[in-house]
Amino acid sequence: MNSKIEKLIKQFAKLPRVGARGGQRIVLALLQDKTGRASALAAALADAAATIAPCPVCGVLTDSAAGMCEFCRDASRANGQLCVVRDLADVWTLEKASVFHGRYHIIGGLLSGAAGTLPDDLNIASLPQRIANENITEVIFALPNTVEGKTTQHYIMSAIGDVAGVDFSELASGVPLGGDLDYIDDGTLTLAFGGRKSL
Amino acid sequence: MNSKIEKLIKQFAKLPRVGARGGQRIVLALLQDKTGRASALAAALADAAATIAPCPVCGVLTDSAAGMCEFCRDASRANGQLCVVRDLADVWTLEKASVFHGRYHIIGGLLSGAAGTLPDDLNIASLPQRIANENITEVIFALPNTVEGKTTQHYIMSAIGDVAGVDFSELASGVPLGGDLDYIDDGTLTLAFGGRKSL
Numbered sequence: 001m002n003s004k005i006e007k008l009i010k011q012f013a014k015l016p017r018v019g020a021r022g023g024q025r026i027v028l029a030l031l032q033d034k035t036g037r038a039s040a041l042a043a044a045l046a047d048a049a050a051t052i053a054p055c056p057v058c059g060v061l062t063d064s065a066a067g068m069c070e071f072c073r074d075a076s077r078a079n080g081q082l083c084v085v086r087d088l089a090d091v092w093t094l095e096k097a098s099v100f101h102g103r104y105h106i107i108g109g110l111l112s113g114a115a116g117t118l119p120d121d122l123n124i125a126s127l128p129q130r131i132a133n134e135n136i137t138e139v140i141f142a143l144p145n146t147v148e149g150k151t152t153q154h155y156i157m158s159a160i161g162d163v164a165g166v167d168f169s170e171l172a173s174g175v176p177l178g179g180d181l182d183y184i185d186d187g188t189l190t191l192a193f194g195g196r197k198s199l
Numbered sequence: 200m201n202s203k204i205e206k207l208i209k210q211f212a213k214l215p216r217v218g219a220r221g222g223q224r225i226v227l228a229l230l231q232d233k234t235g236r237a238s239a240l241a242a243a244l245a246d247a248a249a250t251i252a253p254c255p256v257c258g259v260l261t262d263s264a265a266g267m268c269e270f271c272r273d274a275s276r277a278n279g280q281l282c283v284v285r286d287l288a289d290v291w292t293l294e295k296a297s298v299f300h301g302r303y304h305i306i307g308g309l310l311s312g313a314a315g316t317l318p319d320d321l322n323i324a325s326l327p328q329r330i331a332n333e334n335i336t337e338v339i340f341a342l343p344n345t346v347e348g349k350t351t352q353h354y355i356m357s358a359i360g361d362v363a364g365v366d367f368s369e370l371a372s373g374v375p376l377g378g379d380l381d382y383i384d385d386g387t388l389t390l391a392f393g394g395r396k397s398l
Contacts, residue, residue, distance in 0.1 A: 001291060002261055002269070008247050011240050016224040018217075025215040028288055030244070031251050031260055032307075041210050042245035045229070048207050049237035052230050061230055062201055070201070089227055092200060108231075 005031070057130065059106030059123050061088055077103050080137035082130065084156065086110060086144060094142065103134065110148040111155055119155060128160055141170040204230070256329065258305030258322050260287055276302050279336035281329065283355065285309060285343060289380045293341065296385035298392040302333065309347040310354055318354060327359055339395060340369040344378055356398070368395040 005027060013023030030038040055062045055069035062069035071077055071091075081102030085091055086109065094100050107122045109115075130136065139160070143149035157168055173191035175184055184192075204226060212222030229237040254261045254268035261268035270276055270290075280301030284290055290303050306321045308314075329335065338359070342348035356367055371394030374383060383391075 001294075002251065004243075004247050004251060004262065005260060008243050011236075011243055014236075016228050017221055018225070022216055024288060024291070026217070027247075028260075028286065029215050031247060032253075032287070036248075037210075037213075038244055038248035042241045042248055044203070044207050044210055045237055046241035046245065048203050048226075048230060049235075049241055052201065052203060054231075061204060061227075063203065087227065088231070089223060092223070095200075 054106075057126075058104050059088075059108060060091055060104060071104055077101060078134060080135060081140060082134070082136045082138070083140045083142050084127075084153075085142050086149070090142065100140070100142075102138075102140075103136075105130065107143075107152070107156070110143065110146075111152045112148050119159070122152070124156055124159060127156065128163070131160070131163060131166055137165055138167045138169060141168070143170075145171070145173055253305070256325075257303050258287075258307060259290055259303060270303055276300060277333060279334060280339060281333070281335045281337070282339045282341050283326075283352075284341050284380075285348070289341065292380050292383070293388065296388040298385075298389050299339070299341075301337075301339075302335075304329065306342075306351070306355075309342065309345075310351045311347050318358070321351070323355055323358060326355065327362070330359070330362060330365055336364055337366045337368060339392075340367070341380065342369075343380060344370070344374040367398040369398060370395055 009020070009023040009027045011023075012018055012026050013020045015023075018026065030041065051063055051065065052061050053064035054060065055072055057068055057072045060069040060071060066073070079102045081100070082105055083094065083100050083102060084105045084107060085094070087106060091104050091106065094104075105123070105127060107124055109117050109122055111117055111119065111122070127139075131139070141153045141156075143153050153170060160166075172195065173188065174195060175181070175188065175192045181189070208219070208222040208226045210222075211217055211225050212219045214222075217225065229240065250262055250264065251260050252263035253259065254271055256267055256271045259268040259270060265272070278301045280299070281304055282293065282299050282301060283304045283306060284293070286305060286307065290305065293299050293303075304322070304326060306323055308316050308321055310316055310318065310321070326338075330338065340352045340355070342352050352369060359365075370391040374380075374387065374391050380388075
C-alpha cells in the first residue's frame, strides 16, 4: 500500500470509534471522491485548527478572534447560575434540551487515579474568581453520575469552600424518563428510592 | 454551536459509518487535542488529496508523481494474469491474503439499475487494450458474488468478446453468496482462487 495512504489511514483510525477498517473506508471514500471532498475537509480542518480555541473564561471551543464564546458574551445568560460540566459535548447536550440558561464552566475531564488525572490537569483553579466576577449565586454540578464524577464534584466543592451567597446543587439521580425498572441497575434504583418524592 | 465547528462536524458525519454523533466525537477529540492532531491530519489529507490519484493503467490509487502504481511498475507481476476487481479495498484484501501475483484492474463500481451505474461510469473500455499491451493470457474476475457483480462480469466478458489466447475465470463459489470481499477470511480467499473455474 502507498505509504501516504497508509499514514492517512492510521491517523483516521486513531479517531474515536473509527478503527483500522473504518479508517480504510473513510480514506478510500475521500480519495476516490471526484467532487473534492478530501481537499474541502482538509481545508475546513486546517482552518478550524488554526482559529478555534477554548474560551478563556469557560472553556467552550470558539472562534479565537471573537475572544470569549457565545455564552460568555451573551448578557442574558448572566443570571447568576453557573453549570459545571466535564466537556463541550455535555454543553451541546444541555443546550439541545434547552434546560439551562446560565453560564457554563468546562473542567475538561474528571479526577481519576487510573487515568492519572490530577486537579491541576482540570480547569478548576479559575472557579472562585469566576464566582466573584460574575456574581454567581448557584453552582450546578452536571458531571457524570459516576464515582469519578462525584469525586471530582466533592473535590471542587471543597476547593471553593463556603462562599457567602453561593449555593451548590447537583442534577437529580433516578429512573430516566421512559425507563423500565427491569432495565435499571441496582445503584440507580437505590438512589431513586432514597430520593423519592412525597406526592 | 460555533458555525465552523458545526460545518466540520457535518463534513465528518458524511464519511462512511461515522454519522452525526460520531462526527461530533471526532471533531471534539481533534479540536481539544493539545498535540496538534487536527493540523497534522489536515496537512496529511491535503497532501494526499493533491498528490494521490488513480493509476492511469489499473486505477489503484498511487502517488501521481510516480506515474503508474507499484503493481503496474513491478515487472515480476507481468505474469499474464489480470484480476478484475471492484475497488481498491478489494485489492488490499487480496494483497493481504497473498493469493494473487499478477496485475489488477479496478473497474470502480458495479453495473446497477438501482444506483444508475452504466458501463460508461466504470473503467471497462480500456480492458481490451490492456489485454493486448500486457500479453494477458488469463482474466480473473474477483467481483462480489452478487447479482450485480455477476451482471457486471458478464457484461465485461461480452464487451471484450473472444480474444485468441485469453482465458476468462472467476473465483470459485467458496465465496459465500451475497458476500463482500472485504469481509472474507484469507483461507476462504485462497480456496476461492485455487478453485477458480474456466468460463
